[in-house]
Ligand SMILES: Nc1ncnc2c1ncn2[C@@H]1O[C@H](COP(=O)(O)OP(=O)(O)OP(=O)(O)O)[C@@H](O)[C@H]1O
């Protein structure tokens with residue numbers, strides 16, 4: 088198995104002391120990797136750097152072996168690296184259908200786009216009934232589904248998800264996690280999943296990364312991580 | 326709306342408007358031609374501001390660029406012995422290109438500037454262009470460029486007055502501009518513009534290049550404004566710096582807001598107001614027993630004042646502008662009819678009375 092995404096010695100800050108202090112890890116193709124850690128550990132900062140919204144002061148991000156340093160946000164998306172950002176993945180003034188079309192707009196083939204839309208409505212049934220509803224009129228769960236669906240319409244190879252379970256009912260979270268797992272197994276999608284909901288994330292993930300104070304303090308198979316009580320107490324607080 | 330429907334609608338609208346010119350006297354046809362010229366600019370502006378979320382106070386300057394482009398190209402072609410339709414088309418294209426290039430430069434700057442800074446830049450342009458035009462020799466200073474008189478082309482001369490012919494030409498250009506803008510609005514580009522307006526970061530994460538979309542919006546809007554300048558020059562047979570001042574820019578913007586931001590119908594209503602308000606105000610003040618000096622002074626400023634008041638009233642009562650108010654009224658009426666119409670299940674329609682059409686129709690999305 089080869090690394091779809093590879094992060095090396097990443098240093099990122101917001102002007103003051105760096106928030107990420109030399110983070111390195113690989114995400115293998117077709118796997119789900121859970122990125123866990125307390126509030127302010129740097130999960131969002133890490134994902135935003137990988138997607139290109141933040142520029143690192145040192146270190147590199149490679150997608151399928153290509154260095155992304157000089158690649159802009161939208162061009163990373165076009166290379167197959169999609170991000171569902173924390174709480175703002177939906178364009179609120181567009182309808183559900185328009186949001187989905189937007190996700191696949193840069194793929195020129197309209198037939199392909201139509202097929203992708205149908206696929207998304209099949210995966211996330213509540214969205215189909217809301218086709219003409221504006222983004223800001225959706226419930227939190229519907230919005231999160233739409234954000235994920237919009238990212239998936241572009242048929243990414245690597246998907247970055249920032250707290251998809253935030254504020255959602257456990258049933259909806261379980262559904263979203265199931266869909267992701269199924270996509271990975273069926274299409275070889277690679278997922279990097281940042282989550283506060285550690286148990287939920289580790290239950291679908293193959294591998295887990297623990298981030299604390301801007302460093303990776305543990306990188307192990309998900310099942311092993313979930314079973315390590317000492318580590319959980321020290322860094323995850325349960 | 327599908328592209329075919331938009332094209333048919335544009336063509337149908339043009340035919341109707343041309344039919345209308347037969348009912349109007351020459352002065353009204355002249356006013357209609359002015360409306361068509363301003364419509365090119367307001368329609369472009371409403372797409373820029375309403376869809377892409379960029380503010381321009383410089384549309385008068387873009388119109389001026391189009392006007393000068395039209396006049397100078399037309400003159401050059403005349404001295405080269407080209408006339409008639411080829412000359413008109415070439416001059417119109419030149420107007421679109423000149424305004425489009427200026428818009429491209431503005432857009433490139435605008436993609437780096439935000440809100441008030443962009444507005445400031447466009448304001449600078451609208452102040453600078455008339456000043457530059459007035460001092461450049463080739464543009465003939467304050468007097469501006471006079472066009473050679475052009476009458477109604479041969480075979481039509483016996484049938485219609487000059488003003489009606491000008492209205493036809495103006496309406497045809499406006500129809501092309503507005504239909505083009507409608508196609509942009511309904512297509513991929515319009516979707517991209519709205520996404521960028523709403524949330525640039527989310528748009529970029531959807532694979533859209535926000536800067537490119539914003540520049541494109543500026544170019545499209547400038548091209549139509551340039552067409553408006555060309556039409557205005559064609560109709561008034563001259564172009565001069567005094568016609569494209571800051572206050573025209575402001576009026577265009579107010580017209581677009583009053584009509585309803587982002588709505589092409591609103592842009593049309595705004596263009597009508599732009600032409601009719603000064604005339605209405607003039608008519609009213611003429612009827613008042615006032616000394617002519619006072620009347621003159623009022624005529625210059627009252628239309629602006631009325632426009633401003635209209636803006637305030639609309640922003641307070643109908644934030645969607647005139648077009649928004651129309652749509653809301655239509656939706657209300659439809660809802661009321663659906664409520665009062667007997668439900669088919671409880672009261673089966675008698676065989677003699679036709680079933681109420683409205684209740685049988687499922688609501689469709691516009
Ligand atoms: N825009 C910003 N400007 C300055 N500092 C920031 C900014 N965003 C985040 N930080 C700081 O960076 C650190 C890491 O924040 P980050 O959002 O990456 O954490 P997180 O792991 O995603 O936390 P959470 O689980 O609460 O979402 C925090 O200490 C935070 O205060």
Ligand SMILES: [Mg+2]
Nearest residue numbers: 130131132173
């Ligand atoms: Mg976070």
